[in-house]
Amino acid sequence: MKVIRGVVVIFMVAVLAEVGEAARSLSSNWKPRLEGGNYDYSYSYCLSWRLAAETNDIRGWRTVPSECLRHVQSYMLLGQYNLDLNLIIFEHIFPYINSIPLSNDGYDAWILDIDDTCLSNIVYYKLRQFGCEPYDPQGFKMWASRGGCPAVPATLRLFNKLVETGLKVFLVSGRDEETLYQATADNLHNQEFIGYERLILRSAANRGQGGVVFKSEKRKQLVEEGYRIWGNVGDQWSDLQGDFTGNRTFKLPNPMYFVP
Amino acid sequence: MKVIRGVVVIFMVAVLAEVGEAARSLSSNWKPRLEGGNYDYSYSYCLSWRLAAETNDIRGWRTVPSECLRHVQSYMLLGQYNLDLNLIIFEHIFPYINSIPLSNDGYDAWILDIDDTCLSNIVYYKLRQFGCEPYDPQGFKMWASRGGCPAVPATLRLFNKLVETGLKVFLVSGRDEETLYQATADNLHNQEFIGYERLILRSAANRGQGGVVFKSEKRKQLVEEGYRIWGNVGDQWSDLQGDFTGNRTFKLPNPMYFVP
Numbered sequence: 102m103k104v105i106r107g108v109v110v111i112f113m114v115a116v117l118a119e120v121g122e123a124a125r126s127l128s129s130n131w132k133p134r135l136e137g138g139n140y141d142y143s144y145s146y147c148l149s150w151r152l153a154a155e156t157n158d159i160r161g162w163r164t165v166p167s168e169c170l171r172h173v174q175s176y177m178l179l180g181q182y183n184l185d186l187n188l189i190i191f192e193h194i195f196p197y198i199n200s201i202p203l204s205n206d207g208y209d210a211w212i213l214d215i216d217d218t219c220l221s222n223i224v225y226y227k228l229r230q231f232g233c234e235p236y237d238p239q240g241f242k243m244w245a246s247r248g249g250c251p252a253v254p255a256t257l258r259l260f261n262k263l264v265e266t267g268l269k270v271f272l273v274s275g276r277d278e279e280t281l282y283q284a285t286a287d288n289l290h291n292q293e294f295i296g297y298e299r300l301i302l303r304s305a306a307n308r309g310q311g312g313v314v315f316k317s318e319k320r321k322q323l324v325e326e327g328y329r330i331w332g333n334v335g336d337q338w339s340d341l342q343g344d345f346t347g348n349r350t351f352k353l354p355n356p357m358y359f360v361p
Numbered sequence: 362m363k364v365i366r367g368v369v370v371i372f373m374v375a376v377l378a379e380v381g382e383a384a385r386s387l388s389s390n391w392k393p394r395l396e397g398g399n400y401d402y403s404y405s406y407c408l409s410w411r412l413a414a415e416t417n418d419i420r421g422w423r424t425v426p427s428e429c430l431r432h433v434q435s436y437m438l439l440g441q442y443n444l445d446l447n448l449i450i451f452e453h454i455f456p457y458i459n460s461i462p463l464s465n466d467g468y469d470a471w472i473l474d475i476d477d478t479c480l481s482n483i484v485y486y487k488l489r490q491f492g493c494e495p496y497d498p499q500g501f502k503m504w505a506s507r508g509g510c511p512a513v514p515a516t517l518r519l520f521n522k523l524v525e526t527g528l529k530v531f532l533v534s535g536r537d538e539e540t541l542y543q544a545t546a547d548n549l550h551n552q553e554f555i556g557y558e559r560l561i562l563r564s565a566a567n568r569g570q571g572g573v574v575f576k577s578e579k580r581k582q583l584v585e586e587g588y589r590i591w592g593n594v595g596d597q598w599s600d601l602q603g604d605f606t607g608n609r610t611f612k613l614p615n616p617m618y619f620v621p
Contacts, residue, residue, distance in 0.1 A: 145441060149448040156415050156612040158449050181405060188409040189418050352416040 147172035151356045157338045162359045165232035173231040173356050177223055185354050186255040194259060194332065194351055198266055201331050210298075210328035211263050212320065212347060214335035215274035215285065217355050219260065219294055220250035232357035245281055248288035256353075259334070260294055268331065269298040273319050273340075275312055275360065278302035311361050312339030320345035407432035411616045417598045422619045425492035433491040433616050437483055445614050446515040454519060454592065454611055458526055461591050470558075470588035471523050472580065472607060474595035475534035475545065477615050479520065479554055480510035492617035505541055508548035516613075519594070520554055528591065529558040533579050533600075535572055535620065538562035571621045572599030580605035 147169035153159045165173050176182055203209050213219055225244045226232060244250075263270050272294075276285055282302055289300070307315045316339070320330060324345050333340065333347035336355035407429035413419045425433050436442055463469050473479055485504045486492060504510075523530050532554075536545055542562055549560070567575045576599065580590060584605045593600065593607035596615035 145444050146448070148441060149445045152412070152415060152445055152614065153449050153453065155412060156614075158611050159453055160609075181408060184405050185409045185412055188406070189413050193413065193419055349420075351418050354412065354416075 143168045144172065151176070154356055154359070155352070155354055160359070161361060163235050165230075165357065167233050169356075170230055170233045173233075176356060177226075177231060182354060183255070186253065189351060189353060190255040190259050194334070195262060197332065197349055198262060198268070201266075201268075203267055204329075205267065207269065208327050208329055209268050210271060210323060210330050211268045212271050212273050212323075212330060212333040213256070213260065214337070214340045215272055215276065215289075216245075216250075217253070217336040217357075218334055218340075218353055219253060219256050219272065220288060220292065221253045222250060222357075224249075224251070226357045236358060242277070242280065245276060245288075246284045248284040248291065250288055250292070252292035252294065256334075257293065260297070264296040269328065270296070271299050271301060271323060271328075272297050273301045273316055274303070275315060276302045277308075278304045312337060313343040313361075316340060317343035317345060320347070403428045404432065411436070414616055414619070415612070415614055420619070421621060423495050425490075425617065427493050429616075430490055430493045433493075436616060437486075437491060442614060443515070446513065449611060449613060450515040450519050454594070455522065457592065457609055458522060458528070461526075461528075463527055464589075465527065467529065468587050468589055469528050470531060470583060470590050471528045472531050472533055472583075472590060472593040473516070473520065474597065474600045475532055475536065475549075476505075476510075477513070477596040477617075478594055478600075478613055479513060479516050479532065480548060480552065481513045482510060482617075484509075484511070486617045496618060502537070502540065505536060505548075506544045508544040508551065510548055510552070512552035512554065516594075517553065520557075524556040529588065530556070531559050531561060531583060531588075532557050533561045533576055534563070535575060536562045537568075538564045572597060573603040573621075576600060577603035577605060580607070 147166070150159070150166055150169055151172070154162065201209065216222055222241075222244070225241065229237070229240070260270060272289070274285070282300070285302065286300055289295075289297075301319050303310075303315060307318070310318075320333075321344060323330065330345060330347035332349050332351065334351045334353060335341055336353040337360045338352065339360050341350040341352060407426070410419070410426055410429055411432070414422065461469065476482055482501075482504070485501065489497070489500070520530060532549070534545070542560070545562065546560055549555075549557070561579050563570075563575060567578070570578075580593075581604060583590065590605060590607035592609050592611065594611045594613060595601055596613040597620045598612065599620050601610040601612060
């Protein structure tokens with residue numbers, strides 16, 4: 102086993118060295134697109150694009166750049182996405198939860214988003230070019246109404262830890278309450294998200310609002326009820342910005358789509 | 362030339378496929394550290410660590426994980442760091458600047474951080490294991506007092522565009538005013554950052570304050586003077602959070618250190 106690990110490490114170092122060498126030989130030629138140059142080394146470009154999307158430097162993007170289809174596909178399917186989730190959740194959120202001074206009055210709370218936080222839509226986005234096609238509200242609604250999204254495995258473990266620790270878990274999602282409440286509740290149940298305090302979806306009064314406005318309002322209501330929001334986890338910055346964001350926020354990766 | 366480009370693209374795709382394959386073969390064995398497993402595939406781990414640091418999921422970190430020394434070194438020196446800066450600045454900040462409805466009353470403003478935003482400290486961090494060694498305030502002060510930091514090339518172009526566009530540029534930094542003002546002003550001048558409106562450093566009254574508090578106070582003063590802050594660029598989240606953050610904020614990458 103040790104030998105296999107050693108070989109893998111050597112292999113990874115060799116790959117890294119090659120990537121670095123290629124990047125160096127390319128970077129001296131780099132011309133920004135606005136000067137009329139073209140990127141034809143899509144791997145490095147897509148790394149840059151994905152970082153800028155994850156840090157919220159690129160906003161309001163409607164599709165993944167077409168040259169990044171393979172990059173995003175590889176990222177989502179070949180392991181790095183799950184490693185990224187695992188590091189955030191197991192190495193940073195778990196220790197944070199252990200550090201919370203719980204009061205046992207029933208008002209210690211935590212917020213989780215649903216899509217691509219608790220439930221994965223990778224199966225759906227596989228058929229939509231991993232976000233290279235524009236968002237299709239009807240198509241997504243049909244998918245969600247089937248209640249067949251698999252759990253994001255690391256988030257399910259986070260959810261169970263939160264419930265076991267005694268935090269009240271609120272699931273807050275921009276999904277339409279009227280048409281998707283039952284399917285969403287069923288989907289959460291069939292994926293074993295069991296024991297949450299409340300499932301809060303977008304009611305008719307919140308239709309057309311951006312995520313920041315809608316989710317801030319819902320969090321405000323929880324704070325007015327007396328809840329202390331210790332943590333807030335989502336794959337979109339609009340889950341984590343605005344008012345009453347929580348004591349700590351955690352951005353999970355999602356290079357497939359942007360929700361304003 | 363086209364042939365060379367084609368070969369490079371094929372090479373990069375091959376490397377990507379190999380990285381993906383390696384990641385897949387590893388991910389099935391993945392054990393989070395908290396269960397007693399060890400990461401020994403540092404490339405994938407360091408990609409995850411760097412993403413989580415850049416999205417502000419990991420906070421208050423004092424050093425780069427020692428297993429990520431080579432990763433951060435390669436990232437900073439072999440091209441990807443500069444590509445990441447170039448994409449953010451030339452593809453996203455430049456078009457945003459062009460879209461600002463300037464009023465020509467002299468109150469359209471922009472904020473830039475200094476360290477690893479305008480001026481690069483890579484030369485210094487090369488001697489400090491790219492952040493694997495803890496921050497050394499005296500050592501950094503000696504380095505900064507020499508006034509020998511090179512410009513971050515993409516930011517110098519951004520700076521010149523801002524000045525030419527007619528925006529008032531405020532340079533706001535946590536550097537100590539009393540001991541580093543003249544060296545910083547000289548360094549900016551020798552790197553051709555010429556034409557800014559004001560250089561704002563940390564005065565005695567702000568000593569010991571975190572970046573969010575200190576920088577929020579300085580931005581508040583600017584807003585009270587009548588300035589409209591259209592943009593705010595920094596390599597630390599503490600540059601970009603708090604009050605009066607600006608109409609748009611842009612996080613530049615920096616995996617070498619964390620400023621609270």
